[in-house]
Every structure is written in C-alpha cells, then in structure tokens.
Amino acid sequence: MSPSPRALICTFGSPGDLAPYLSIGLELRNLGWSVTMGVPPVYLERVRATGLLVAPIRPDKAIGEPDPDLWDRFRAGNRSPGRLFAEMFLPGLRESWSDTLAAARSADLIVSHTLAFAAPIAAEHLGLPWVSGVVSPIAYFSRIDPPALGPAWAGPLLRSAGGLGAGAARAGMHALLRTWSGEWREIRREAGLPDLGDPVSAQHSPTLALGLFSPLLAGPQSDWPAAAMTTGFPFMRDPFQASLDPAIGAFLDAGPPPVVFTLGTTAVNEAGSFFAVSARAAADCGVRAVLLTGTRTENVPESLPDGVIAAPYAPFGLLFPRAAAIVHQGGIGTLAQAMRSGKPSLVMPYAHDQPDNAIRAERLGVARVIPRSCYRVEDVTAMLRVMLTDEALHRDAANVGQLVRMEEGGRVAALAIAGLAGTSR
Helix, strand or coil: CCCCCEEEEECCCCHHHHHHHHHHHHHHHHCCCEEEEEECHHHHHHHHCCCCEEEECCCCCCCCCCCCCHHHHHHHCCCCHHHHHHHHHCCCHHHHHHHHHHHHCCCCEEEEECCCCHHHHHHHHHCCCEEEEECCHHHHCCCCCCCCCCCCCHHHHHHHHHHHHHHHHHHHHHHHHHHHCHHHHHHHHHCCCCCCCCCCCCCCCCCCEEECCCCCCCCCCCCCCCCEEECCCCCCCCHHHCCCCHHHHHHHHCCCCCEEEECCCCHHHHCCCHHHHHHHHHHHHCCCEEEECCCCHHHCCCCCCCCEEEECCCCHHHHHHHCCEEEECCCHHHHHHHHHHCCCEEECCCCCCHHHHHHHHHHHCCEEECCHHHCCHHHHHHHHHHHHCCHHHHHHHHHHHHHHHCCCHHHHHHHHHHHHHCCCC
C-alpha cells in the first residue's frame, strides 16, 4: 500500500487568511492526504483543534495589533515606503525561510498563501510541486478589470484610466517592489535560484494558481495567470465557532432581526468612533443592533441605546443569517460570510483589499459603500434607512446567498491539487 501523499500548506495574516487554507487542508485529508499546516505560532491551537498536523513558521502574528495599509502607515510616520513594505509583508523573512524549508523537507507538495513568501522558494529549491492561492481578486491585478487600491482617490482614477493606465500602474508598482525586496532576492540567490524581480510578481504558480473567492466577484480575465482558476469561497466548520453565545442567542430570539456592525478580526483593533457612531445610527433608525467590538474595552460605547447590545465576537456564519443587514469593513472573509448569509451589506472599506472587495460587492448588487471619512451618524442613518427598505437590494442579496451557499471552494481546490499530483479519487 503506497503512503499517503503529504502536503504542506503555508499561510500568514489574519484569521480570515487562515480559514480558507484550513478548509483546503481538511478537504485534502478527506481525499487521503497527510496535511501539515505551516502557520504563525499564534494559530497552533486553532489548527490542532481541527486534527490537522501543524508546523510553526515564524514570524508570529500579533492578533490584537492595528493593521493599517501601506499608504496610511506612510502618512502617519517618517519611515520610507520600502522599510514599511518589508515590515508589513516580509517580516522575519530569514526566520520564515528557515522554518518553511525545515517543514518542506517532509512534504511532497506545497500550497501557499500570497504572504507566505518563503514557501515558493522552498518548493523551487527542493524541486516540489507548488500551488499558489489568493483570497481576493485584487491579487490578480487585471488591466482589463482594474482593481481599487491605495488612497480613496486612487481607485476611481485607476479604473477610469482603463487598461493602459492599469498596466502602467502595475509596471510602476513592480519597479518599486523590486527596490524594496532585496532580502527576498538574496535568499533566492543563496538557494541557487534565478532572480524573479519581487515576491508579488512571483506570487502565482505557473502550474496551479487558485483564486479562493467566488466567481461572482470576479470572472477570469485574459491577463490573469495562465494557471489561474476560481474555486468559490472555501468555507469550513470551525470547532472554535460552533455556537452563539447564549446572551446573543437570547437577544436574537427576543425581537426582529438586528443590524450587525463589525470590523472583522483586524480593523477592529483600530476602530476609532465606528461603534459609537453605529450605536447612535441604529437608534436613530429605530432598529435593533449587535455590535461586535473585539476585545478592546475602549471600543464599547459608554452607553448603549435600548435594543443595542455589544459583544466581543460571534461566529459570522451563525449570526449573519439572522441579521437584517451587515455593516462591515469589507475584508474578504467577512464579505464571504455576508454574501453567504443572503443579507445586504453596508461596507466601510478600511485598508488593503477592502476598497476593491467593496466595489465588487456593490457592482454585484449586494452592498452599498460608504467611505471611512463619511462614517458619521447622519450619513449611516440615511443609508441604512434606504437599504433596509430596498426590495431589490434584499432580493439580489438573497439570490447571491443561494449561489454562494452552493460553493465548495475548499473541495474544488483540494480536487485540483490532488489532480495535479495524480491522486484524485
């Protein structure tokens, strides 16, 4: 009897970056694979709870720290963009390379998240098959379907410039990234590998490049990587999110569906006035509300209106289907659960891929978008009043929810990986 094929799945980032890869790992295990998750040490217990093997790969991920994007960090400090890029996206690269290489020596195939920059190097160095994955459409940076990125004014400008403008922006971005990625290129040289410019240019596998998002958000474009395929959202049953807190359950049972306000798992650490504004807007609209405020006590408003409760967290997959609408930051994991719930969203993009996710959800007809600078009581109140009575918005959100609930992104990805390795059943 031949031994089980062995996969090393490397990911880095927020819990929303972990979950899709856990889903793939569990589906590969169902196909008879031995799966090891290469993750920051903070996620070890969460991975062990699924029964998958785990390898700690530095650096660790500080869950409770704010995570503004590159532009916001540059405006707020006096560090160079290159240094900020290395701190945000290439932290502890030497340590990551050492840990990843050690874990990869017992693997037959490597699957990697965009930010697990050492994993493709390990695969190439060891001669292993490599599968890349991205969690949101912006990672493909299409000239035909230009993304929204950077400061608020940049996205509309880029989209209005068309394909030529997007191509020029992409070329300029990679020129900058090359100057900021010296350590990454140095590690490749030491591993006996050719210069590929920068880690973002080299993030997609030439063999299988998985888009772990719904094709409803972005369809294939002719300038996507040749090996790209969209899988649909990978959802999973998380043992850490098996039930709602009884207090939240009792609140839901006691009245009509509330509006849920959340900033996901990362932006919540720099919430500012979001929850105070949200509580007042809900009261002015005359609707019940659940505020998911995270663990920072300063996020909880000093006084809550009648019909508004606050909790640190609740499983989105259980709470969102019982909401009237969801107000969130547009992180891809939060958006996936909102779309799956069949409820409309009001998206306040915060950083990274969120402006692009928000625009795509709005184009799909399941969301409205409010800039972070406009998140004021009167504006949120006005938008919610319109949204909650917009029959077309609710109908489109419900229809999309039905489609997304049929997506099995983890299984689709696992079958594609197994097929690549010749082990599909």
